[in-house]
Amino acid sequence: MANxxxxxxxxLRERKKQKTRESIQHEAMRLIGKQGxxxxxxxxxxxxxxxxxxxxxxxFPSKEDLVLYDxxxxxxxxxxxxxxxxxxxxxxxxxxxxxxxxIFERDREIILxxxxxxxxxxxxxxxxxxxxEKAQVLMSMxxxxxxxxxxxxxxxxxxxxxxxxxxxxxxxxxxxxDGKGSFVELVNQALDVVDAGARLDEIxxxxxxxxGSNA
Amino acid sequence: MANxxxxxxxxLRERKKQKTRESIQHEAMRLIGKQGxxxxxxxxxxxxxxxxxxxxxxxFPSKEDLVLYDxxxxxxxxxxxxxxxxxxxxxxxxxxxxxxxxIFERDREIILxxxxxxxxxxxxxxxxxxxxEKAQVLMSMxxxxxxxxxxxxxxxxxxxxxxxxxxxxxxxxxxxxDGKGSFVELVNQALDVVDAGARLDEIxxxxxxxxGSNA
DNA sequence: TAGATTATTAGAGCCACTCCAGTTATACTG
DNA sequence: CAGTATAACTGGAGTGGCTCTAATAATCTA
Numbered sequence: 001m002a003n004x005x006x007x008x009x010x011x012l013r014e015r016k017k018q019k020t021r022e023s024i025q026h027e028a029m030r031l032i033g034k035q036g037x038x039x040x041x042x043x044x045x046x047x048x049x050x051x052x053x054x055x056x057x058x059x060f061p062s063k064e065d066l067v068l069y070d071x072x073x074x075x076x077x078x079x080x081x082x083x084x085x086x087x088x089x090x091x092x093x094x095x096x097x098x099x100x101x102x103i104f105e106r107d108r109e110i111i112l113x114x115x116x117x118x119x120x121x122x123x124x125x126x127x128x129x130x131x132x133e134k135a136q137v138l139m140s141m142x143x144x145x146x147x148x149x150x151x152x153x154x155x156x157x158x159x160x161x162x163x164x165x166x167x168x169x170x171x172x173x174x175x176x177x178d179g180k181g182s183f184v185e186l187v188n189q190a191l192d193v194v195d196a197g198a199r200l201d202e203i204x205x206x207x208x209x210x211x212g213s214n215a
Numbered sequence: 216m217a218n219x220x221x222x223x224x225x226x227l228r229e230r231k232k233q234k235t236r237e238s239i240q241h242e243a244m245r246l247i248g249k250q251g252x253x254x255x256x257x258x259x260x261x262x263x264x265x266x267x268x269x270x271x272x273x274x275f276p277s278k279e280d281l282v283l284y285d286x287x288x289x290x291x292x293x294x295x296x297x298x299x300x301x302x303x304x305x306x307x308x309x310x311x312x313x314x315x316x317x318i319f320e321r322d323r324e325i326i327l328x329x330x331x332x333x334x335x336x337x338x339x340x341x342x343x344x345x346x347x348e349k350a351q352v353l354m355s356m357x358x359x360x361x362x363x364x365x366x367x368x369x370x371x372x373x374x375x376x377x378x379x380x381x382x383x384x385x386x387x388x389x390x391x392x393d394g395k396g397s398f399v400e401l402v403n404q405a406l407d408v409v410d411a412g413a414r415l416d417e418i419x420x421x422x423x424x425x426x427g428s429n430a
Numbered sequence: 431t432a433g434a435t436t437a438t439t440a441g442a443g444c445c446a447c448t449c450c451a452g453t454t455a456t457a458c459t460g
Numbered sequence: 461c462a463g464t465a466t467a468a469c470t471g472g473a474g475t476g477g478c479t480c481t482a483a484t485a486a487t488c489t490a
Contacts, residue, residue: 013436013487020437041476052439057478088414126341147415154388154401158381158408159415165380166373173369186369193373195412199303200362200374228456228467256445267470272447 021059023049028066033113037067037121064127067117075100077138085146089139089163090191097167101184112179119175132168136160166190236274238264243281248328252282252336279342282332290315292353300361304354304378305406312382316399327394334390347383351375381405 027048031040042063046053060066079099083092097104104111118128137151139160144151170186242263246255257278261268275281294314298307312319319326333343352366354375359366385401 011488016487017437042478043476053477054440054479055438058437061478063477086416088416090413122345126344129341129344130337143415149415154384154404155408155415157388158384158405159413161380161384162377162409162413165376169369169373169376173372189369190373193370194377195414197410197412198305198374198377199410200358200364200370201301201303226457231456232468257447258445268446269448269471270469273468276447278446 020049020051020055024051024056024059025066025069029113032067032117037117037124064124067114067121067124068127068131070114072100072103073135075103080139080142087146089143089159090194093163093167094188094191097184097187101182104183108179111183112175115171115175119172132164136164139164162194163191166194235264235266235270239266239271239274240281240284244328247282247332252332252339279339282329282339283342283346285329287315287318288350290318295354295357302361304358304374305409308378308382309403309406312399312402316397319398323394326398327390330386330390334387347379351379354379377409378406381409 024045028040028045031044031048042056043053045066046056049056060069076096079096080092083095087095118124136157140153140156141151143149143156143160144153147156149156167187167190170183170190173190174181174183174186239260243255243260246259246263257271258268260281261271275284291311294311295307298310302310333339351372355368355371356366358364358371358375359368362371364371382402382405385398385405388405389396389398389401
């Protein structure tokens with residue numbers, strides 16, 4: 001897929017490298033789309049791109065990274081850093097996503113394909129979490145700065161993790177609906193739940209509570 | 216570690232199997248504790264228990280399961296199902312954990328050791344998420360039943376994922392503090408954040424901040 | 431064009447994990 | 461208590477992701 005960011009490569013070396021990188025990803029996605037992730041071996045991908053398997057690992061540290069790698073992060077980070085200081089995280093996310101909804105719509109098909117892989121292939125789902133954790137660390141730093149707290153602050157981390165997983169759940173739902181409808185809207189819905197304190201009764205009518213939570 | 220649940224094995228076969236299973240886990244934890252997870256091979260573990268590597272995989276589908284496996288789930292499920300219908304999930308969790316705090320204190324050392332592994336070894340952290348997802352499905356079913364909604368309901372899933380990840384973050388914090396202090400209390404703190412709608416300003420006063428964010 | 435970098439490669443090797451066929455130990459039946 | 465069904469255990473061969481290394485080839489710098 002044509003990359004949004006084409007950093008005007010300098011030397012032949014750089015250009016060639018970038019081309020190889022893209023070739024690998026392209027061929028890999030093609031093969032994986034046809035055969036499935038687990039059924040596609042690194043050897044096959046390497047063969048398709050006409051490089052040696054060794055070289056594959058020069059470009060991607062693992063087969064997983066191949067699928068995980070995307071170019072949205074810098075955009076998100078940049079947008080996030082433009083948000084005003086006092087703003088609650090969930091609001092920031094709403095705004096950032098709103099600003100990105102164009103990109104999402106444009107890349108809908110690709111996001112769909114990759115998203116499906118994420119959730120269907122256990123190895124990838126697992127790795128996805130790793131990536132999200134990195135994102136969370138970043139976000140924690142943002143909020144910490146805004147609020148003059150420590151980036152390692154427990155409450156901040158909780159807030160971040162809540163918001164991120166809510167968004168992820170929205171992604172899952174979106175995939176579940178086969179990419180029909182607006183992803184951004186689903187995230188907003190998920191964030192509504194967050195804002196409501198994750199209580200069902202704030203959303204629907206509560207059933208007859210014989211409650212009496214002791215302790 | 217002596218299992219809480221000793222189901223009064225019937226035949227010799229069953230008893231022997233259980234003993235082997237425990238041996239494997241015991242020896243494995245010993246080796247891992249001494250050498251680290253990645254440095255400990257299945258072959259070594261098998262050798263220590265005097266079984267063949269093939270047999271290892273008869274007992275545990277993967278090396279990861281070895282560390283992940285625990286016996287709290289049934290307890291939690293049972294306690295959860297006793298919670299009254301209208302109760303918000305975060306409240307249920309608070310109560311369930313309160314009821315389990317005795318167990319947590321008793322098994323403190325083991326939980327600490329395993330917890331550290333979870334978060335330090337990437338492969339395990341990844342698998343942990345898989346397990347948590349299963350737990351989330353279960354919880355969704357509980358709430359769905361209570362609230363007469365569909366178990367696949369988007370909002371329910373969001374609520375569940377929020378609460379679970381908040382609790383997990385509490386676990387991380389607890390480990391970060393080397394197991395000092397009460398785990399249950401940390402979970403409560405995390406759930407406070409959930410209840411407050413994941414907003415910092417509900418917790419602390421918003422600062423003046425010179426914001427910084429340029430771009 | 432010479433020399434320093436950097437990319438590419440084959441090959442050997444590690445380890446988790448699978449599959450299979452043969453053996454051995456327990457359980458059940460008459 | 462023998463005989464057979466059943467399930468556990470085993471070695472061995474194989475796969476695939478991934479690492480390391482040492483040699484070679486391509487590109488860049490001067």
